Structure formats: C-alpha cells, structure tokens
Amino acid sequence: MVHPSPAVEEIVSTLRGAAKRVTVPKRTVAQVLVDAPGHLTVEEITHAVQKWQPEVSQSTVYRILEEFEALKIVVHSHMAQHAAVYHLAGTTHGHLICSQCGVAFEVPASHFDHLSKELLRNFGFRLDRHHLAITGTCRQCRERAGD
Amino acid sequence: MVHPSPAVEEIVSTLRGAAKRVTVPKRTVAQVLVDAPGHLTVEEITHAVQKWQPEVSQSTVYRILEEFEALKIVVHSHMAQHAAVYHLAGTTHGHLICSQCGVAFEVPASHFDHLSKELLRNFGFRLDRHHLAITGTCRQCRERAGD
C-alpha cells in the first residue's frame, strides 16, 4: 500500500460513513480491486492482497467482500458451477460467460432494457442488473465450432 | 417403478440409441424426473429415487444426471449460490430467481428473443436458452418492500 489512490480513499470514506472500521486488510482489498482490470475470484484477490500483506487470510477477504457488497462498493456474480467473481460496483452491466472456454465479459446494461421491461410488465419481476450473468457461446468458440 | 410411463420409455430409448446401459437407477431417476412438476435439486431427486430404490446413492444420481444432460434429456441451472436444479429438457425456457425469497419460475424462451438477437449481433455471443437463469426480485417481494 505504498501509493493509496484516490479511488481507495473514496472507499475508505464509504466505510467511515457507514461507521465501519478502516483496517489494513480492508485498505489492501480496496487497492487490489481498484487496480484490478476486471473480475477477480476471491482466491485471486487474496493472492494479490498477500503480495502486500502476507498475513491477511482468505476468510478475512471473504468477510471484507461481504461487507463491501453490503455497502455497494463491489458486486459479485456466479460463474456457472465455479467460484464467484467480484469487481467494483458503479458501472452497471451484465456478464456474458462462455460455457465453452469460460471467458467472461461485460456488456452495458442498456442491452437488458427491453428484457427488463418485459419481465416487469409480464411477471412483475424486477431484474437485478448488478448481478446478471448469462451463459452462452462466445464468437471465437462459435467460429471454432463452425456455427 | 410399478408403472413405467411412456415418457420413461422414451428416455430409455435415448439411452439405448447412445449405446448406454439401461439400469434400475437410471430408470428410477427418469421416472422421478417425469413425475416431477418442476425443478429439483440433486438431493430432492435422490430422496425421491430412494423411495423406490433405497440403495441408490447420491453419487450415482450425480453421474446419471451428468449422462442425461450430455444426452440432452435434462438441463440444469444454477440458482445463485445454491445447489443446481435439474428438469427434463424439451421445453426451452428461462428461469427467474428471486434473490429475496428464492422462488424460481419459468418464462417462455420467446421473452429472450430480442436480447438473444442483440447479443449475437453486437458481440457474436450466442445465448444459451437452455441454461438461462436471471436473478431479480419477484412481485411479492417487491410489493412487500413497497416497490
């Protein structure tokens, strides 16, 4: 944690605003999430945290992510039968997961507007746009399969 | 397995067609799935099977469901962080899962046509309509929350 970024300080403010304590493990998890490009599993987050703070345990990371999610600092999705992945909240988007190769990528939430309205109108169901993961086949795997 | 239904015999034919062996556990799982109204967890399937065949083990049920899925006899979805649920294939539909109360219900695949086309056009991603599970909030929970 040599260079605390402004984004980390924002998260710290959120913690203080919620009367949560600001600790070294929490700052480190925040920094890792800010630095991370995309989605990370808990294990990946733990490893990254432990590069700076080797004593931080995985169960602590789980507890911190749980708290961060309650404060809407992060969101997570479940990838098929595999481990959950976390990333910073803020940009609402859906996740497309290729069931062939496993890649996950994000699409703007606007693509779900139509579906969202339809499900609300027809079923009274409000789609959770922060927690949307859809499986299918990505372009590369489709082309490889001759689709 | 006192009354093997025609639907079970169809499944048996599929097994034979794939050079798979037809066993008592497989017949029983097939019958349970045919009799079941909706989505069942592996545990529920195992319990139902064991009413008829108490010696059938849960790991066998897992293996049978895996085989049935490869043969497109069943499909499964993952409900948030909980166990997977299985049901007979055939009717393509999506699953809506309420993250508040946990209920899961089905909606016709046609509701995903628009999204499906958009994802394919924009991202080359082919949505898997047999394996679609979307989280959100159901009508009852929304009303209870005053939404």
Place this chain on the structure above:
DNA sequence: TTGCCTGCAAATCCTTTGCACTTTT
C-alpha cells in the same frame, strides 16, 4: 465374459463459522 455402472467412502472445492487475540475508535 467384458467393461460399463454402481455403492461406498474419501477427497475436493468454495465458503462459512467459532474462538481467542489484535486492532480501531
């Protein structure tokens, strides 16, 4: 008879929890 299937138990993977100890406030 052959080798696919099965039962059992143990192993694995991801996640949660109990408890004593350490920090933050």
Place this chain on the structure above:
DNA sequence: AAAAGTGCAAAGGATTTGCAGGCAA
C-alpha cells in the same frame, strides 16, 4: 476500555473421484 475486526483451523454444503464389486449387454 469497548467493540469491531482478524487469523487460524475446523466445519459446512455441494460435487467429484477411486476403487472393488455388480450387472447389462
């Protein structure tokens, strides 16, 4: 000092796997 947070290890639930014996073909 009080309360919240943490580390460790053990527990937990879901799913997979190794292996010896059993049954369909």
